[in-house]
Amino acid sequence: MDFIKTTESESHYSNLEQMSISELLQNINTEDKTVPNAVENALPQIHGLVEQVVAKLKQGGRLFYIGAGTSGRLGIVDASECPPTFGVSHDLVIGLIAGGDSAIRKAVEFAEDSKEQGWSDLQEYKISEEDVVVGIAASGTTPYVIGALEQCNANNIVTGCITCNQNSPLALTAKFPIEVVVGPEFVTGSSRMKAGTAQKLVLNMITTATMIQLGRVKGNKMVDMQLSNNKLVERGIKMIMDEINIGSEEAKQLLDTHKSVRSAIQAYNGNK
Known part of the structure; x- marks a missing residue:
């Protein structure tokens, strides 16, 4: 052609x-x-x-x-x-x-x-x-x-x-x-x-x-996203709340400690 x-x-x-x-x-x-x-x-x-x-x-x-x-x-x-x-x-x-x-x-x-x-x-x-x-x-x-x-x-x-x-x-x-x-x-x-x-x-x-x-998404969530602004931090907190069924304050503390949604969820599940 x-x-x-x-x-x-x-x-x-x-x-x-x-x-x-x-x-x-x-x-x-x-x-x-x-x-x-x-x-x-x-x-x-x-x-x-x-x-x-x-x-x-x-x-x-x-x-x-x-x-x-x-x-x-x-x-x-x-x-x-x-x-x-x-x-x-x-x-x-x-x-x-x-x-x-x-x-x-x-x-x-x-x-x-x-x-x-x-x-x-x-x-x-x-x-x-x-x-x-x-x-x-x-x-x-x-x-x-x-x-x-x-x-x-x-x-x-x-x-x-x-x-x-x-x-x-x-x-x-x-x-x-x-x-x-x-x-x-x-x-x-x-x-x-x-x-x-x-x-x-x-x-x-x-x-x-x-x-x-490559495993960079869990379910349908961006669990490895960079927490580079307040909007993304709020999204991360909500992801953690939805994934492990906890309140917003506990989810925020987990995210503050572990600095990523994936790490926060893994740490919570590992400590149960």
Whole structure:
């Protein structure tokens, strides 16, 4: 099948500037509703990549996301949320973006066009066969990402990708590609919209499923979350109350003493 970049295809809508606010919002929402179905179609591919990630992380490896622009930022967001949500090290899931950390806030011109820089950035982390590298690019044509995955393949490192075009160069490079084909954007070519939403949904799936498989959730609770603000402390107290059927004051004392929901519950059960 020929490669057609549907993320750049003409919008189904025209004369956007003539639409009312209500019409704009309704039409954007109509397009957004198609994204979960596109993700559902990619579930077998997502399953295949998650299996690889779980296996490597259980053996002591790490998960790397690498991307440019919106795709790179989404990978960094997902990686940065793993430590507070699941209590894992900041070194377990790592997000890299073309142009470095300054590109998180402000676009760095032409940073994505180097086929060598992505691999160079990965090497700073002493990337090895123990790790998994997932390239993120809505277009599936970003040189920074493709070059990095090509070098990973050459060094026997498991590679995956998240892209929104079928049979893209990136998907053909990754050993475990995920292709979520969302079609044309409401604003032609604005892949921060449906494509970005699709990528975020897939990233949520990858890390959430992986962390559950690694034992970082008990029942349906984030028992290893970092207690980094009052809201999370209150949530932790309620988790302990619900799990071992005690009052709020005793739960608070347990949490104050043991500094984590899991440890508090284990200590209480161990002392019974």
